[in-house]
Amino acid sequence: MPPPAPAADLVARAQAGDQTAFRELYREHAGRVYALCLRLTGDGRDAEERTQDVFVRLWDKLRTFRGDSAFSSWLHRLAVNVVLNERRTTGRRERRVMPTEDPDNVVGAQHAAPLHGSAGLSIDLERAIAELPDGAREVFVLYDIEGYAHGEIAQLVGIAEGTSKAQLFRARRLLREKLER
Amino acid sequence: MNERELEDAVSRLPKRIEPPRDLWPGIEARIAASRSWRRRWYWVPLAAAAALVFLLLARAERSAWDVTALAGRPLIGTTRLAASGRLRVGDWLQTDDSSRALIAVGRIGQVEVRPDTRVQLVVARANEHRLALARGTIDAKVDAVPRLFFVETPAGTAIDLGCAYTLETDSLGKGLLHVTAGEVEFQSGPRSSRVPLGAVAQIRPTGPGTPYVDDAPAALVRALVAFDFERGRGGGARATRTILALARPQDALSLWHLLQRVDPSLRGVVYDRLAALVPPPPGVTRRGAIALESRALEGYWTRIQRIHFRIMVLRGVREIDPRTGLAKPRVLSVP
Numbered sequence: 173m174p175p176p177a178p179a180a181d182l183v184a185r186a187q188a189g190d191q192t193a194f195r196e197l198y199r200e201h202a203g204r205v206y207a208l209c210l211r212l213t214g215d216g217r218d219a220e221e222r223t224q225d226v227f228v229r230l231w232d233k234l235r236t237f238r239g240d241s242a243f244s245s246w247l248h249r250l251a252v253n254v255v256l257n258e259r260r261t262t263g264r265r266e267r268r269v270m271p272t273e274d275p276d277n278v279v280g281a282q283h284a285a286p287l288h289g290s291a292g293l294s295i296d297l298e299r300a301i302a303e304l305p306d307g308a309r310e311v312f313v314l315y316d317i318e319g320y321a322h323g324e325i326a327q328l329v330g331i332a333e334g335t336s337k338a339q340l341f342r343a344r345r346l347l348r349e350k351l352e353r
Numbered sequence: 354m355n356e357r358e359l360e361d362a363v364s365r366l367p368k369r370i371e372p373p374r375d376l377w378p379g380i381e382a383r384i385a386a387s388r389s390w391r392r393r394w395y396w397v398p399l400a401a402a403a404a405l406v407f408l409l410l411a412r413a414e415r416s417a418w419d420v421t422a423l424a425g426r427p428l429i430g431t432t433r434l435a436a437s438g439r440l441r442v443g444d445w446l447q448t449d450d451s452s453r454a455l456i457a458v459g460r461i462g463q464v465e466v467r468p469d470t471r472v473q474l475v476v477a478r479a480n481e482h483r484l485a486l487a488r489g490t491i492d493a494k495v496d497a498v499p500r501l502f503f504v505e506t507p508a509g510t511a512i513d514l515g516c517a518y519t520l521e522t523d524s525l526g527k528g529l530l531h532v533t534a535g536e537v538e539f540q541s542g543p544r545s546s547r548v549p550l551g552a553v554a555q556i557r558p559t560g561p562g563t564p565y566v567d568d569a570p571a572a573l574v575r576a577l578v579a580f581d582f583e584r585g586r587g588g589g590a591r592a593t594r595t596i597l598a599l600a601r602p603q604d605a606l607s608l609w610h611l612l613q614r615v616d617p618s619l620r621g622v623v624y625d626r627l628a629a630l631v632p633p634p635p636g637v638t639r640r641g642a643i644a645l646e647s648r649a650l651e652g653y654w655t656r657i658q659r660i661h662f663r664i665m666v667l668r669g670v671r672e673i674d675p676r677t678g679l680a681k682p683r684v685l686s687v688p
Contacts (some may be wrong), residue, residue: 191384196379203369208368220372227385228378297362316363348359 177351183243187234194234198227211313212255214302222258226251251329252314259306260330292298300350304343311336312343376463377607380493417441418457418529422489423465425452439472447471447631448489449673458482462495490521494534508556509541526558531567546610549658557582563610566603566661577607580614593619596624602675603664605631605657613645620645631657631676 179200185193205226209221230250237246301309310329314320315336322340326333419438426433428447429440440446440456448454448465454466455649456474456533459482466472470489476482484491485505494517495502502513510525511518516535530539536549541560548554548564555562555578562581565574576599580592593615602609607628615623620643625631633642641649660678667673671679 194384195377198380201373202376206372206376207368207370211540216373220374220376223372224376224379224383227376228383231380231384232387248534251520291404297366316360344359349354351359351362 179243180239182237186189186231187237194231196287197230200315201247202227204244205247208313209255211298211301211317212252212310214304214306214309222251224284226254229254239261248307248318252318252320256310256328256330268332274276287333297347304352305347307331307335308339308343311339312347315340316344345348354542354593364679369416385488404512413521416457417444418474418477420446420457423453423455423466424489425449427452427454427466437680442474442477445473457482458484458493458495460499461497463493465492467491476503485528486520488524491507492519493517506556508558509539509544509560512538512540514538518548519536520549522556526556530556545617547606547654547658549606549665551663552606555581563614565607569604569607570599573604575608589616590619593623597622600626600630602630603661604676605659609650609657611653612642613650627653631660 209222322336456464467490471487473485482502499514504511506522514536518532539561544560546561554564576595
């Protein structure tokens with residue numbers, strides 16, 4: 173089996189229009205992008221759609237990547253923008269209650285296998301995150317999971333920095349309450 | 354669960370979650386579609402430009418009429434026409450004393466340009482076909498709904514009402530309109546003459562004269578010309594009396610025009626003579642006609658025109674009573 177091509181090489185080839193290289197980039201980053209989309213949307217099917225959106229957008233935008241930052245960071249930022257823009261475009265997101273009869277659509281069930289000893293808690297946490305109100309969930313995911321600062325979140329989501337902090341506080345409180353039940 | 358426990362739980366969340374199914378085929382399809390669209394959009398400006406050029410060319414083509422030289426070498430602008438060419442809006446077509454040309458009037462007819470004629474294409478649109486006849490003679494044949502074909506002359510405008518006619522004019526506007534099919538209206542300011550087939554209208558710079566049938570007695574024609582164009586020389590009341598005395602039933606179309614042109618004090622006698630020659634249809638009253646009410650005039654014209662058309666169309670076939678338009682009974686000769 174040939175060794176995987178270096179990321180920079182894959183990016184350069186994909187920028188040149190090499191779709192095979194682009195597919196490799198997809199294989200390499202799909203899990204990270206999907207995780208982000210899944211947590212930001214709180215819905216499995218939406219997450220699939222957004223993941224596809226992200227990579228289609230990536231194909232369009234790839235030529236603008238100049239290597240100023242790590243490709244993965246750049247892609248992550250692109251993914252966040254795609255998801256948040258989609259929410260802004262649609263204007264609202266319906267609160268989705270995951271149908272328990274559809275196991276594939278349950279956040280947490282989709283990644284039960286990779287979890288270790290605390291799998292049960294992780295699944296509960298994923299589920300609880302998905303059930304957070306939209307605004308609180310987005311801030312929580314971006315701040316606590318993805319490591320964005322409140323200033324960045326405020327800019328990305330289009331809210332005041334204070335609102336971001338308040339949403340984070342609210343999200344954490346709601347999560348604790350859910351996980352204690 | 355306290356804050357610390359929550360942080361621990363969050364930190365253990367996986368950074369990657371593999372999608373439950375392979376999303377690549379969908380991505381690939383959308384990229385292909387996007388490429389396809391991009392290719393298409395890339396061509397949109399070019400396609401639009403090409404379409405615009407095509408439309409302009411097509412419009413330019415539509416705004417030009419075919420011309421065929423029938424004799425000699427007519428001029429289009431300053432170019433000698435060898436066999437055929439295009440007359441574009443604004444172009445002048447000129448024939449000398451030995452050349453003739455045939456102009457296709459869009460798709461609705463044709464105009465033969467006789468020698469020593471100068472004509473310009475003014476408008477060439479589907480809803481308006483317009484020539485300017487500066488001088489000379491044209492023979493027009495048009496097969497279209499009324500008021501699609503116009504010929505401007507120095508004295509006024511011939512408006513086609515579905516017909517064939519010969520129109521001649523000099524550069525000052527003196528000329529003649531002879532209609533051989535259908536009807537033409539010649540308009541000059543507020544004055545207009547309706548000229549049906551088999552009728553003629555003299556034209557002067559002041560406008561069209563009173564039309565008359567082409568077999569009208571010469572004395573009647575002279576009186577009409579005097580009435581129309583020589584009023585200062587006694588063409589008014591005296592000419593009117595002459596016209597009324599000479600008029601036959603088939604000259605009703607002349608009297609119908611005369612009614613609107615005589616001095617109001619003479620309208621009564623003109624109407625009475627007209628009514629005696631061709632009785633008015635029901636609904637047309639003397640008072641209404643003398644008051645030049647359009648309803649009365651149009652009603653009367655319809656009757657006169659119908660009789661006139663029957664006479665002309667059946668000329669040589671059946672003898673038509675010019676008072677009623679009905680065919681006269683055949684007289685069988687007994688051996």
